[in-house]
Amino acid sequence: MKKALITGITGQDASYLAEFLLKKGYKVFGTTRRSSTVNNERIEHIQDKITILQGDLLDQGSLSSALLESEPDEVYNLAAQSFVQTSWNQPVLTGEFTALGVTRLLEAIRTVNPKIKFYQASSSEMFGKVTETPQKETTRFHPRSPYGVAKVYGHYITMNYRESFGIFACSGILFNHESPRRGLEFVTRKISNAVARISLNKQKTVELGALEPKRDWGFAGDYVEAMWLMMQQDKADDYVIATGENHAVLEFLDLAFKAVGINDWSEYVIANKTPHMRPAEVDYLIGDAAKAHKVLGWKPKTSFKQLVEMMVKADLAMEKKEK
Numbered sequence: 001m002k003k004a005l006i007t008g009i010t011g012q013d014a015s016y017l018a019e020f021l022l023k024k025g026y027k028v029f030g031t032t033r034r035s036s037t038v039n040n041e042r043i044e045h046i047q048d049k050i051t052i053l054q055g056d057l058l059d060q061g062s063l064s065s066a067l068l069e070s071e072p073d074e075v076y077n078l079a080a081q082s083f084v085q086t087s088w089n090q091p092v093l094t095g096e097f098t099a100l101g102v103t104r105l106l107e108a109i110r111t112v113n114p115k116i117k118f119y120q121a122s123s124s125e126m127f128g129k130v131t132e133t134p135q136k137e138t139t140r141f142h143p144r145s146p147y148g149v150a151k152v153y154g155h156y157i158t159m160n161y162r163e164s165f166g167i168f169a170c171s172g173i174l175f176n177h178e179s180p181r182r183g184l185e186f187v188t189r190k191i192s193n194a195v196a197r198i199s200l201n202k203q204k205t206v207e208l209g210a211l212e213p214k215r216d217w218g219f220a221g222d223y224v225e226a227m228w229l230m231m232q233q234d235k236a237d238d239y240v241i242a243t244g245e246n247h248a249v250l251e252f253l254d255l256a257f258k259a260v261g262i263n264d265w266s267e268y269v270i271a272n273k274t275p276h277m278r279p280a281e282v283d284y285l286i287g288d289a290a291k292a293h294k295v296l297g298w299k300p301k302t303s304f305k306q307l308v309e310m311m312v313k314a315d316l317a318m319e320k321k322e323k
């Protein structure tokens with residue numbers, strides 16, 4: 001039985017990856033950081049099938065202990081301060097978690113067992129102010145936020161441990177991927193939840209930032225398979241994972257309202273609100289996942305429209321339950 005350790009097990013992607021690995025017959029371990037309240041809602045349904053260990057990206061000893069205890073074949077580093085907007089308010093902490101945290105985990109692997117395979121959650125935010133369209137593995141990075149800068153560091157240190165120590169260390173450069181389990185602060189879930197609440201008369205309006213930025217949005221459930229496929233290759237490498245299609249925030253908004261039968265949503269939306277505007281915006285992202293198609297045989301299964309409708313439907317069901 002193969003063993004996998006996932007950092008950030010309480011997060012969106014980890015919940016889908018854990019489900020996927022359990023189905024493949026893995027023994028799954030996940031790390032959480034200590035908090036005063038339990039935060040396991042995304043993994044409640046599989047909690048009895050996985051083993052939770054303590055591990056904080058700020059504390060290398062805790063990462064080494066988690067490795068010693070779980071003895072994994074594969075480590076998926078999904079933990080991070082992942083909200084771009086917060087990275088301007090907490091740039092140093094974002095660097096500690098999202099950049100140096102990767103080195104701490106790689107150092108733990110190097111010292112505990114360098115044969116462990118390592119996956120790093122890199123991001124399309126590294127492309128930022130894009131220099132080429134669509135973006136692929138060789139596109140130059142120009143990050144636009146402290147988060148993006150931290151992810152570039154994480155990406156390069158992963159490459160460096162591969163080249164310096166021969167560790168099987170790969171990076172998935174994943175474009176935005178969403179789901180009904182997405183955090184409520186991210187724009188897709190913020191919209192799907194607000195639309196559900198507005199249609200049920202629980203909320204009057206939703207305040208957003210810029211509606212023009214375009215993202216290449218996929219479904220998280222499809223993307224975790226790509227992570228696993230990267231770890232099954234003979235050689236570690238880096239891959240862009242994307243749908244190859246992009247849409248403006250405005251299009252997401254429009255489709256979400258249409259999913260509840262509202263065609264004219266102008267009275268419900270307040271755009272360009274200050275707290276949601278970013279000091280430096282990423283205007284246009286679209287990925288070229290040709291390498292992943294060719295080498296991994298990976299393709300996304302869920303369309304943009306299916307994704308929007310899935311998220312609105314799930315929020316409607318949740319909001320109806322929570323009177």
Ligand code: NDP
Pocket residue numbers: 007008009010011012013014032033035039055056057058077078079080081082083097121122123124173174175176177178183
């Ligand atoms: P989430 O924000 O849903 O999950 C992040 C996880 O990291 C949570 O479990 C969180 O724990 C944990 N975490 C945060 N700080 C620490 C720390 N100091 N020590 C240990 N754990 C910590 O993110 P996603 O699931 O969406 O993303 C997974 C990874 O993929 C992240 O690295 C993200 O940056 C990256 N990524 C995501 C993309 C996306 O579109 N979703 C696209 C490209 C990359 P807690 O619950 O305690 O806060």
Ligand code: GDR
Pocket residue numbers: 082083084085122123124125174175176177185186187188190207208209210211213214215249276277278281282
């Ligand atoms: P992003 O996702 O920054 O792409 O990072 P987010 O959903 O936060 O923003 C997407 C775009 O929507 C615009 N926007 C708003 N965003 C939020 N959060 N709230 C709003 O009210 C709002 N209004 C407009 C933003 O300006 C932006 O252009 C996500 C994260 O998952 C990262 O961890 C990951 O690396 C990248 O995707 C790929």
